[in-house]
Amino acid sequence: MNKVYNNRAWWLILPMLLLVAFSAVIPLMTVVNYSVQDVFDANTRFFTGTEWFKEMLNDPALQAAVLRQFAFSLTILAIEVPLGIGIALIMPKKGWQASVALILVTMPLLIPWNVVGSIWQIFTRGDIGLMGWSLRELGYGYNITSNPVDAWATIILMDVWHWTSLIALLCYSGLRSIPDAYYQAARIDRASKWAVFRYIQLPKLTNVLVIGVLLRFMHSFMIYAEPFVLTGGGPGSSTTFLSQSLTTMAIGQQDLGPSAAFSLIYFLIILLVTWVFYTAIMNMQKDNNKGA
Amino acid sequence: MSASSSPKTPEEVRQRAAVADNRRRRKARSAPRQWRRRGLMAAYIVFVLLPVYWLLNMSFQSNNEILGGLTLWPENFTVEHYAKILTNASWYMGYINSITYVLMNMLISIVVALPAAYAFSRYQFIGDKHLFFWLLTNLMAPPAVFLLPYFQLYYTVGLFDTHVAVALAHCLFNIPLAVWILEGFMSGVPKEIDETAFIGGYSFPRFFVKIFIPMISSGIGVTLFFLFMFSWVELLLASTLTSTGAQPIASVMTQTKGASGIDWGTLAAAGTLTILPGIVVVYFVRNHIAKGFALGRT
Numbered sequence: 001m002n003k004v005y006n007n008r009a010w011w012l013i014l015p016m017l018l019l020v021a022f023s024a025v026i027p028l029m030t031v032v033n034y035s036v037q038d039v040f041d042a043n044t045r046f047f048t049g050t051e052w053f054k055e056m057l058n059d060p061a062l063q064a065a066v067l068r069q070f071a072f073s074l075t076i077l078a079i080e081v082p083l084g085i086g087i088a089l090i091m092p093k094k095g096w097q098a099s100v101a102l103i104l105v106t107m108p109l110l111i112p113w114n115v116v117g118s119i120w121q122i123f124t125r126g127d128i129g130l131m132g133w134s135l136r137e138l139g140y141g142y143n144i145t146s147n148p149v150d151a152w153a154t155i156i157l158m159d160v161w162h163w164t165s166l167i168a169l170l171c172y173s174g175l176r177s178i179p180d181a182y183y184q185a186a187r188i189d190r191a192s193k194w195a196v197f198r199y200i201q202l203p204k205l206t207n208v209l210v211i212g213v214l215l216r217f218m219h220s221f222m223i224y225a226e227p228f229v230l231t232g233g234g235p236g237s238s239t240t241f242l243s244q245s246l247t248t249m250a251i252g253q254q255d256l257g258p259s260a261a262f263s264l265i266y267f268l269i270i271l272l273v274t275w276v277f278y279t280a281i282m283n284m285q286k287d288n289n290k291g292a
Numbered sequence: 293m294s295a296s297s298s299p300k301t302p303e304e305v306r307q308r309a310a311v312a313d314n315r316r317r318r319k320a321r322s323a324p325r326q327w328r329r330r331g332l333m334a335a336y337i338v339f340v341l342l343p344v345y346w347l348l349n350m351s352f353q354s355n356n357e358i359l360g361g362l363t364l365w366p367e368n369f370t371v372e373h374y375a376k377i378l379t380n381a382s383w384y385m386g387y388i389n390s391i392t393y394v395l396m397n398m399l400i401s402i403v404v405a406l407p408a409a410y411a412f413s414r415y416q417f418i419g420d421k422h423l424f425f426w427l428l429t430n431l432m433a434p435p436a437v438f439l440l441p442y443f444q445l446y447y448t449v450g451l452f453d454t455h456v457a458v459a460l461a462h463c464l465f466n467i468p469l470a471v472w473i474l475e476g477f478m479s480g481v482p483k484e485i486d487e488t489a490f491i492g493g494y495s496f497p498r499f500f501v502k503i504f505i506p507m508i509s510s511g512i513g514v515t516l517f518f519l520f521m522f523s524w525v526e527l528l529l530a531s532t533l534t535s536t537g538a539q540p541i542a543s544v545m546t547q548t549k550g551a552s553g554i555d556w557g558t559l560a561a562a563g564t565l566t567i568l569p570g571i572v573v574v575y576f577v578r579n580h581i582a583k584g585f586a587l588g589r590t
Binding site: 003004005006007008009010012013015016017019020022023024026027028030031034086087090091092099101102103104105106107108109110111112113114115118119120122123127128129130131133161165218221222224225242243244246247250251256259260263264266267270271274275278282 | 332333336337339340342343344347358400403404410411412414415417418420421423429430438441442445460461463467471532541542545556560563566569573574575578
């Protein structure tokens with residue numbers, strides 16, 4: 001669409017801008033302010049420059065948390081993206097089954113995040129949880145409070161349960177926008193099921209998949225409530241992700257300077273990845289416009 | 293490929309035979325394939341429902357039954373936990389508080405996002421691309437980063453422990469999301485409609501309210517659904533910015549941890565009740581939700 005050049009459009013944006021500025025810019029400035037100072041109390045503070053940033057970047061506990069975070073985000077993306085595409089392909093397209101399937105598939109997305117943690121805590125306990133109890137009956141000594149492997153596997157399973165639906169719904173809407181004529185043409189050419197997927201369905205899905213991967217990446221990078229309720233970050237610190245480290249530091253220990261520096265590093269990592277995705281989306285839209 | 297009535301060359305004869313053959317084989321294979329499809333779908337739905345069933349199962353059992361041994365369904369069916377939640381003000385106020393700030397946030401977000409999304413979808417202006425990216429970055433901001441500054445900011449301006457504080461805090465990610473989704477839906481409306489209306493003598497506000505908003509009503513419905521969803525599930529900010537006056541249900545649920553262990557039955561019942569509003573809301577937008585998840589861009 002050809003847009004008209006008109007700077008009066010700013011007036012339409014202004015109310016939104018003021019509100020978002022109030023809830024984003026002012027707090028962010030506070031964080032920047034703290035990150036370069038050492039605050040003792042309301043009246044005593046020293047300028048420290050980049051000291052907190054150096055300290056945070058060299059902190060082995062935080063480096064480990066960053067690595068864990070990336071390992072977690074990449075693992076869940078590797079599982080949820082193919083699984084979500086698969087589910088979108090087999091979801092019923094018409095009739096009451098389609099409505100029922102849509103509502104049931106959407107359900108996990110609408111459960112408050114700490115309740116998701118509670119659901120899985122109840123589900124996986126060895127004494128009263130169906131999954132924990134079944135695994136123990138089968139002879140596996142399943143225990144998420146003492147075995148890091150079990151804790152990791154459970155958190156990943158929980159995230160797959162919670163968020164695969166998002167990818168599935170995105171792909172489902174992408175698939176529904178493919179005209180029937182494409183499939184008929186493929187049938188005439190005796191295209192195999194794989195060829196139909198590779199050359200008709202997958203190209204249509206790239207657009208929604210970029211959005212899906214973007215949303216999944218950023219949400220998994222901010223994950224807090226679910227592992228906090230389920231494992232509390234343990235055993236040890238094996239499932240302590242970035243948000244939890246930060247919250248402990250900022251609220252628990254009241255280390256304003258270091259936690260502010262950490263916040264900014266954390267935010268910058270997300271920003272960098274987002275920028276890559278955003279550029280990709282914009283280029284794709286440009287290509288689409290050229291094609292149309 | 294021609295579709296004339298009689299094949300002329302041997303090549304054409306062979307091709308037609310191949311198509312017919314393929315169709316026959318497809319038909320023969322399609323029945324088991326259909327069943328395999330349904331089986332896989334059913335398996336996924338069972339995977340989704342099983343943990344929720346377990347929550348439901350526990351919510352109807354007494355705590356003695358829960359701790360006494362594993363039972364696959366409630367043997368002594370009881371609604372005592374639900375009765376406790378629905379008659380105790382400290383419990384049910386949690387739900388009312390949560391719903392209050394969610395509705396406030398939905399209202400604020402949609403009102404400011406509608407004109408902004410229209411501007412992004414119809415006009416070019418200085419800094420539009422940068423502004424849009426900046427909005428997007430707010431969607432990506434980890435709530436944990438904003439925890440402390442929010443706490444101090446709202447404490448200073450005297451909004452701490454009010455519904456407004458949480459509603460405003462959730463604007464951080466909900467306004468950008470609303471702008472993003474609405475922009476997608478609005479770009480699907482042909483621009484000629486605006487131009488015709490302006491030529492026909494409509495003023496901008498009148499055109500926007502009388503013509504444009506009804507045209508994208510399904511998009512607005514879906515946007516409201518998403519605003520509801522993200523405000524309803526977010527808890528870190530909501531519980532940090534409140535203490536007792538506007539406490540969301542999530543923080544009330546931590547009451548179940550007592551000196552004698554966790555009150556599993558009440559925790560399960562409270563959890564079940566948090567799922568219900570979502571199911572009610574999703575029912576209304578079920579036909580548009582798929583498009584909404586693609587941010588109106590399919």
